[in-house]
Amino acid sequence: MSVSTSRLELDAGNTFIKWRLRQAGVTLQSGRWLTAEFNADCLRQCSHSPASVWLGSVAGAALNKRLEEAVRECWGVELRQAFTQAQCAGVSNSYSDPSRMGVDRWLAMLAAWQHTRGACCVVDAGSAITVDVLDDRGGHQGGYILPGLRLMQTSLLGRTAEIRVEDALERVALSPGRSTEEAVSHGAHLLMLALAERVDKGLPGQKGSLPVLVTGGDAEALLPYLSQAQHHPDLVLDGLQWMLG
Numbered sequence: 283m284s285v286s287t288s289r290l291e292l293d294a295g296n297t298f299i300k301w302r303l304r305q306a307g308v309t310l311q312s313g314r315w316l317t318a319e320f321n322a323d324c325l326r327q328c329s330h331s332p333a334s335v336w337l338g339s340v341a342g343a344a345l346n347k348r349l350e351e352a353v354r355e356c357w358g359v360e361l362r363q364a365f366t367q368a369q370c371a372g373v374s375n376s377y378s379d380p381s382r383m384g385v386d387r388w389l390a391m392l393a394a395w396q397h398t399r400g401a402c403c404v405v406d407a408g409s410a411i412t413v414d415v416l417d418d419r420g421g422h423q424g425g426y427i428l429p430g431l432r433l434m435q436t437s438l439l440g441r442t443a444e445i446r447v448e449d450a451l452e453r454v455a456l457s458p459g460r461s462t463e464e465a466v467s468h469g470a471h472l473l474m475l476a477l478a479e480r481v482d483k484g485l486p487g488q489k490g491s492l493p494v495l496v497t498g499g500d501a502e503a504l505l506p507y508l509s510q511a512q513h514h515p516d517l518v519l520d521g522l523q524w525m526l527g
Contacts, residue, residue, distance in 0.1 A: 292339070295317065407431075408430055493510075
């Protein structure tokens, strides 16, 4: 297999940069780096020098510049970055100013539309939890943004003296908590359950439930609460081909 057409795809979030090396529709290698610790040495983990590098990023201009410089330093390749648009690949954006929507949400919707070609609900359970609805014509009907599991817990526990934050984050239960750590952790998971039940039943303005596609680092924490959902761990990366391909 020639490596001259391999492509490195990057999904840069506030916590992690998720990456995969692809060629001819096959993933050759994948992984993730801590966003705060990224440097050019991270790129050298790739087993092949890619012919192109694609990026979807919500991590900010400073990180994007570091990525661009590192890619050029390692391989002499220009980084191609995706940006949210008003319309693309059959999906239309509901935002009056599309640039105000995080590109991760946009890419996830593009990929979800290619999977379903019909009305659906797209849930990205990351640092924040985003929920977006597409109608049967690919029209974005709007969405919701909620704090993610870790953010919910650390926002409470991180400001409380003598609380073991990491211990609380490891707990997965719905029963009433018998310590502050448990009460916060179980409360966060109870909110996840409430969200899942509402998505299952149908969000306000929907006529019944829709197919649900779930992605993001905390997807596995949300999936058990959803009666029917498809897990697409690389949904954001999948969307890059519909914008940059």
